[in-house]
Amino acid sequence: MPREQSLNSLEYAAMKAPKSLSIPCRAMALAISAGLLLGACSATKTPRSYQSEAFPSETPFQYYSNREPESACEIGKRALLSQGYQIDDAKPLNIRGEKYFRPKQDEARRLTITLVCLPSSLGAVIYANALETQFEMKSKGTSAGVSVSALGSVSLPWSIDKDTLVKVGEETVTAPEFYQRLFELVKSLDF
Numbered sequence: 001m002p003r004e005q006s007l008n009s010l011e012y013a014a015m016k017a018p019k020s021l022s023i024p025c026r027a028m029a030l031a032i033s034a035g036l037l038l039g040a041c042s043a044t045k046t047p048r049s050y051q052s053e054a055f056p057s058e059t060p061f062q063y064y065s066n067r068e069p070e071s072a073c074e075i076g077k078r079a080l081l082s083q084g085y086q087i088d089d090a091k092p093l094n095i096r097g098e099k100y101f102r103p104k105q106d107e108a109r110r111l112t113i114t115l116v117c118l119p120s121s122l123g124a125v126i127y128a129n130a131l132e133t134q135f136e137m138k139s140k141g142t143s144a145g146v147s148v149s150a151l152g153s154v155s156l157p158w159s160i161d162k163d164t165l166v167k168v169g170e171e172t173v174t175a176p177e178f179y180q181r182l183f184e185l186v187k188s189l190d191f
Helices: 003-016 019-042 069-082 176-189
Strands: 062-065 086-091 094-104 107-120 123-148 152-172
Touching: 062 069, 062 176, 069 086, 069 094, 069 107, 069 123, 069 176, 123 176
Parallel strands: none
Antiparallel strands: 062 123, 086 094, 094 107, 107 123, 123 152
8 A cells, every 4th residue: 555545544534533533542552651751851860870980080089198108007007096097907098097986876887997008209199098987776586496305395475686887878978178277287297
């Protein structure tokens, strides 16, 4: 069948169809189109973290010292110790300290700061990286059991709640002010 005849026959069928059927069909077609359009809008993906990483040359994560790298790291270690950080991994050129915070009764946070000291044309550069880990208290209920040698074991419906901290999130600290305060302390000790 030629193209013109098929279009004409479709037009003819649409004209002959009762008007009451064409309005609901149009409304349904519009509703389906709108639904598909809204679905396409809500399905947009959020950009991945690496897509916004710019790698600028000016960065708040570094501090230059005129000391040798080992001496610069020792000053960084003293700075962390002076603020109550527990040093759990200390190598001559790599320091890692942790400090715990309890902002709410059922919430805990751990701040981990890693300092890496490398040689530079000025003496040493200290690179800092801080990672904040969030924990929440979760309860788990278990039933108690009693064992008597003559009777065997008996499970009783007593419940015991065990509270445990569960890691719920982790994020690198990127606030320049945080690192500025850290390096101001290091600078005050770097005399």
